[in-house]
Amino acid sequence: MADSSPSPSGAPDQPTAPLNSGGTIPLLGLGTWQAQGTEAYDATLRALQLGYRHIDTAKAYGNEDQVGRAIADSGVPRDEIFLTTKLPPNDAGKEAAVLRESLSKLGTDHLDLWLIHWPPGGAGVPTWRAFVDAQQAGSVTAVGVSNYSPEQMDELTKATGVTPSVNQIPWSPYLADPALVTAHADRGVVLEGYSPLKGGVLDDEVIGQIAQAHGRTVAQVILRWHLEHGVVAIPKSARPERIAENFDVLDWSLPASDVERIDGLSRA
Numbered sequence: 001m002a003d004s005s006p007s008p009s010g011a012p013d014q015p016t017a018p019l020n021s022g023g024t025i026p027l028l029g030l031g032t033w034q035a036q037g038t039e040a041y042d043a044t045l046r047a048l049q050l051g052y053r054h055i056d057t058a059k060a061y062g063n064e065d066q067v068g069r070a071i072a073d074s075g076v077p078r079d080e081i082f083l084t085t086k087l088p089p090n091d092a093g094k095e096a097a098v099l100r101e102s103l104s105k106l107g108t109d110h111l112d113l114w115l116i117h118w119p120p121g122g123a124g125v126p127t128w129r130a131f132v133d134a135q136q137a138g139s140v141t142a143v144g145v146s147n148y149s150p151e152q153m154d155e156l157t158k159a160t161g162v163t164p165s166v167n168q169i170p171w172s173p174y175l176a177d178p179a180l181v182t183a184h185a186d187r188g189v190v191l192e193g194y195s196p197l198k199g200g201v202l203d204d205e206v207i208g209q210i211a212q213a214h215g216r217t218v219a220q221v222i223l224r225w226h227l228e229h230g231v232v233a234i235p236k237s238a239r240p241e242r243i244a245e246n247f248d249v250l251d252w253s254l255p256a257s258d259v260e261r262i263d264g265l266s267r268a
């Protein structure tokens with residue numbers, strides 16, 4: 001069940017989900033894939049100024065240094081920001097060195113969440129062991145995976161006794177799969193959705209009608225629908241007006257009837 005937590009630096013209250021290793025993850029964050037160079041810096045800085053407290057990056061995005069610089073320049077205390085980065089599957093076997101490099105580029109001594117970006121051929125048990133070691137050493141608060149099936153997560157749990165806190169997978173009104181929601185809930189894994197606005201959902205007629213009825217944009221309705229379900233959403237934008245638009249989903253809600261109509265759009 002989503003919870004809400006206040007911020008000493010004045011960011012609005014944000015819904016969060018509890019993590020199986022303790023602590024929480026904000027349900028709304030900024031995605032940074034394909035935000036390069038100053039775009040990633042500008043977007044992250046703008047987002048933090050607006051009140052976002054969750055930033056998603058990855059070594060593969062090539063922008064960890066820009067994200068780190070924006071965090072430093074934002075003046076937002078590091079402990080108020082939930083920061084995620086990811087290990088590329090090709091770096092399996094080099095986990096400790098990659099973590100050191102990510103921490104250095106991000107300008108921080110710890111990650112809030114470190115994800116295996118894709119299964120590195122099989123479930124990647126040796127990589128997962130290295131992740132658990134990093135968590136025990138304190139340089140990573142929570143560890144998780146991305147693009148994993150429930151069965152692949154079970155392999156990690158069976159081998160180490162540690163279940164991923166999060167699985168980051170594609171999610172949108174068209175991709176939402178109730179069986180996957182149940183599979184994650186049963187395992188105590190937070191479902192973090194990516195690419196919430198892609199795949200044609202921004203042009204959907206039903207969501208368009210709902211948006212018009214509430215005086216919201218289609219993107220806002222889609223993101224709010226994620227929050228109503230307790231699914232993490234990390235929309236990416238490099239445009240200040242859209243970064244603001246995507247954040248303006250916290251102080252209103254969708255009626256259950258609209259949530260159900262959007263649920264009905266699933267093609268999974």
Ligand SMILES: NC(=O)c1ccc[n+]([C@@H]2O[C@H](COP(=O)([O-])OP(=O)(O)OC[C@H]3O[C@@H](n4cnc5c(N)ncnc54)[C@H](OP(=O)(O)O)[C@@H]3O)[C@@H](O)[C@H]2O)c1
Binds near residue numbers: 031243
């Ligand atoms: N783990 C993985 O394998 C994986 C894979 C993909 C993504 N991700 C993560 O998830 C994040 C989000 O996914 P994504 O970047 O693929 O897709 P997304 O956030 O669903 O969509 C981004 C696209 O939508 C546009 N956009 C953003 N806000 C909008 C709005 N309010 N109205 C209209 N268009 C809008 C953006 O353009 P502008 O920038 O021009 O606004 C961009 O072209 C990524 O950035 C990344 O952090 C993870």
